[in-house]
Amino acid sequence: DPKIIQKPKYLVAVTGSEKILICEQYLGHNAMYWYRQSAKKPLEFMFSYSYQKLMDNQTASSRFQPQSSKKNHLDLQITALKPDDSATYFCASSQDQGAQNTLYFGAGTRLSVL
Amino acid sequence: GDSVTQKQGQVTLSEDDFLFINCTYSTTTYPTLLWYVQYLGQGPQLLLKVTTANNKGISRGFEATYDKGTTSFHLQKASVQESDSAVYFCALVNVGDNSKLIWGLGTSLVVNP
Numbered sequence: 603d604p605k606i607i608q609k610p611k612y613l614v615a616v617t618g619s620e621k622i623l624i625c626e627q628y629l630g631h632n633a634m635y636w637y638r639q640s641a642k643k644p645l646e647f648m649f650s651y652s653y654q655k656l657m658d659n660q661t662a663s664s665r666f667q668p669q670s671s672k673k674n675h676l677d678l679q680i681t682a683l684k685p686d687d688s689a690t691y692f693c694a695s696s697q698d699q700g701a702q703n704t705l706y707f708g709a710g711t712r713l714s715v716l
Numbered sequence: 717g718d719s720v721t722q723k724q725g726q727v728t729l730s731e732d733d734f735l736f737i738n739c740t741y742s743t744t745t746y747p748t749l750l751w752y753v754q755y756l757g758q759g760p761q762l763l764l765k766v767t768t769a770n771n772k773g774i775s776r777g778f779e780a781t782y783d784k785g786t787t788s789f790h791l792q793k794a795s796v797q798e799s800d801s802a803v804y805f806c807a808l809v810n811v812g813d814n815s816k817l818i819w820g821l822g823t824s825l826v827v828n829p
Contacts, residue, residue, distance in 0.1 A: 606759075644819040645760070645805065658814055692759050702815045703748050707759030 605629045606708035608693050613713045615683050622669075623678040623711045625693030631706070633657075633699045634676040636668060639710070640689040648691075651676055652699040683715045718743040720808045722820035730828050735793040737823045739780075739806035742787060748809040749789040750817070751780055755802045763791075763804070801827045 609624040627634060636648040650658040654670045665687075667679045680687060690710040696702050719742045729735060741747060746768045752760040764773030766782045766789065773780050778793045791804060806820040 642821070644821055645817075647816055650814070650816075658816070694759070700815050702817055703750060703765060703809045704762060705760075705817065707761065709757065709759050 604709065606693055606695060606706055608691075608708035608711050610711060611709065613711055615713065615715050617683060617685060617715055619683050620679065620681045621683065621713070623680070623691055623693075623713070625676050625678070625708060627674050627676075627693070627695040627706070627708075629695055629706060630674075631695035631697050632673070633696045633701070634670070634674075635694040635696075635702075635705070636676065636678050637692040637694060637707075638689045639692060645692075648678075649676075650699060657699055680713075685715045688713055688715045718745075718808055718810045718812070718818050720806050720818050720820040722806050722823050724823045725821070726824040726826065728826045728828065729796050731797055732795045733827075735778075735791070735796045735800070735825065737791040737804055737806075737825070739789045739791065739820055740787055741789060741806075741808045743808060743810075745811050747782070747789075748811075749780070749782055750807040750809070751778070751789075751791050752805040752807060753802045754805065754822070760805060796825070796827045798827045798829050801825055 606627045633652045638646045648661045669677045690712045692710045693708040694705045751763040753763045754760040764775040766773040803822045805822045807817045
């Protein structure tokens, strides 16, 4: 059974709309992350949370807002969507913030913005 | 700053061939080096990890050896199978930046039966 659940698996949106990407982890980890994967680019770190607190934000745009309602949840809200936002978004977790050498990833949400 | 370089975009092999995927890194600290594998439709998963303490990682027939002299961390496997077809990422733990990972671009391995 997958230990990190991401929903939906595929998402198609129109330019200017807003979407929320869902992530839940059942590994008992204290740190959660969002990464973005685009063609021809390295995996891009976006955010890290530890015990539901934002620890690091490497995303320049405020259109990307993580939301953590529970310790094992870290959703990603994206507003005013643009075609350039099209990518696969991965949620990940680790036991603690300092244990990023052992990251566990979900299967990703593939977002297409038309 | 710290960096990781994977120059091979794609490697195509036949079953039972020897696999070698190149990875070099640059860091001013003692490195922890990782290989992740991403199968189609899945997220990356940790394949193996090497630190200066153990110098070599081995997992599922794959191995990587940390070479400080050449600052390399190449991935090898003696005999690949079709099921090994995936994208392989080399990564470096950046201890100077909250232990964030610095990722290579990935190498797509295609193994033909």
